[in-house]
Amino acid sequence: MTFDATARPDADGVSFRMHFPDGPGEARVTAQALKEYFGAAGSPQGLLESYRANFRAIHAVAQQKSVGDSLSRITVETGDLQEWQVKGAARVD
Secondary structure (H helix, E strand, C coil), rough: CCCCCCEECCCHHHHEEEEEECCEEEEEEEEHHHHHHCCCCHHHHHHHHHHHCCHHHHHHHHHHEEEEEEEEEEEHHHHHHHHHHHHHHHCCC
């Protein structure tokens, strides 16, 4: 698994492409999630660096959110990352 080298940062987050079970698709992680959960700097470059450093967790959450909804663009938010961490720690599916 690799990060999307063409990921696009803006003030609201980072948009990226990734492979879902049903094929490639668009996803996004919010700036708030990157700042609150990963400590990203608020600049577009800081958001992009945080996405790249933490893409495994971000992509894992996006994959889980896509189950049953693979046609929509997936957005990863702070609460999604917190829920994923709790489930992972408790080993709950």
